[in-house]
Amino acid sequence: MNIINIDRIAKVYQVGSEEVHALRDVSLRIDKNEYVAIMGPSGSGKSTLMNMLGCLDTPTSGIYDFKGVSVSEMTDNELARIRNKEIGFVFQTFNLLARSDAVHNVELPLIYAGVASAERKERARQALIDVGLEDRMHHKPNELSGGQRQRVAIARALVSKPAIILADEPTGNLDSKTGEEIMALFHEIHEKGNTIILVTHEEYIAEHALRIVRLKDGLIEKDENVEKRFIPKVKASVS
């Protein structure tokens, strides 16, 4: 089933009096249960593409169909709704609410979806159990290790059962061992049927995915399946 269908999108920014062509002509198809890595050097447009995919921004031209619905001309509120229900973000810097505990962080998307308190808390707790944090539910971010924080972020991304998980350099702020644990978690999530899009500049991380899309200067240079894929040996649910 097709989730993302991008056809010839371009994004142009005005920086002062100059025009920056962040994306020139990008077309891309992503189906359900795919595991795609997007790679590229700085200035290649991969962040811009990620923002497009995540419905955080709209293209200057071109079409973006999300689950068959055109997104490119949606209003801010409509985009917000899509982000809330269909997209689970995982950031390099975790982006948790520092003064709230794990449960409250995870239930945040559900609050914006209008879910009642009791149900939200139940679903948030379950999501935390699924990522192996049942002992850390009421900890605040500063009481958690880097890996644990990222797990909370992943639980938050999963809690609204989104169509895609969008991860931007998810291991960038973690040491290699913890990074590997997180990649193992992503592997598990993918196996359960989720669709994962990973943005990274590290070759090693990209090769955990099944497909790599390489960007350069706002265009897709290569789009190929991964031959020798890394399967993490570490158990995912380790603190």
Added chain:
Amino acid sequence: MSPMIFELNEGLAIAWRAIRANKIRAALTMLGIFIGITAVVLMSTAIKGIDNSFKNGISALGSDVLYVDKWSWFSNDEWWKMRNRRNIEMEDYRKFKELAKLPLAVAPVTNSRQTVKYDDKKVEGVFLTGSNADYVKTTNFTFDQGRFYSEIESNASRNVAVIGSEISAKLFPRGDALDKTIKIGGTNFKIVGVLAEQGSVVLGPFNPDNQVFIPIGTIFKNFISRHSQTVTLNVRAPNPNMVEETKAEAEGIMRKIRGLSYDQPNDFSINQQEGLQEQYDSFVGVIQIAGLFITGLSLFVGAIGIMNIMFVSVKERTKEIGLRKAIGAKRRTIMTQFLLESSVICLLGGLIGLIAALLLSLMLNQFFPTAIQYDVVIIAILISLLTGIVSGLAPAYTAAKMDPVDALRYE
């Protein structure tokens, strides 16, 4: 639960968390509103207190009483013109009393200041009012002990006195003034009555609580010469609705008594408490406006402080706002969150300010009349809320408008 109430509920929960998370900042913000509200409420309770006190005093004097006098209480005429007027004499009083049909009572009044002593205690500069038995009918005095002096005592110019509650408290702290003998200016007087507290701090020495009342004949005998100063006629109208008619009649009679021809102006004045009330009202009106303006200003400054802090808060939480938007918060949701935050802070500050003001006015009541007005309380609460909403509006809008991509990138 309807979506709007849900959003409000959740917004409040988020706002409350944010406040608890940064208690110092919230406290400092509240300080601005707190001071503003305390000042406003305190000022209005003080003004209302003075107002009540004045009205109490006035009503003790009677709103249906006219004062026929040489002097006018308020006038544009030069003082020296009035100074040259003839005094009103006891003879004028007698004629007036004979001719006036409408009044309930007419009493001649003249004053002196004397020292009053009992035992080892004394009160200096006491306002002495000399009149006759009818005087009490021209007031609304109430008695704590005894009675006013009688017609017989007055006609015989006996050395009897009625004292005000403050005088009694100072000379007879045990409250046993009745039938005792005091010295007024060196002369002995027997106390036949003690007034209950009439309660008008504002009138100062003219407050009946601070006065002593003796027969007019006695005052002439002991303290002042008959013709040295004017006598005032206190004229009581039959009821408050007939004050104007009584005044008209009084004017006619006085003109006749004084032998004025039709083209001559009055050489006397008829004063009314109403005039006092009007002057007072306009005076208080000005004070009220000035006071409210000043305290309103402090509230305004507080509001600006809040706006400032909210802006800082928004900037500080840029990444958080970006995150919330990325997760699906709509503009309206972010706006509501920050508006609620500033409103809750202001409301809390206002409530604390209110409580502080009420406590302070209770304490001040020892020295100064204050009166808690419930409409001021409600207005104070509404103002706090309004201030919160208004000063939070611009920062909230800034937060709502943020581009999530830029916000997430913010360092």
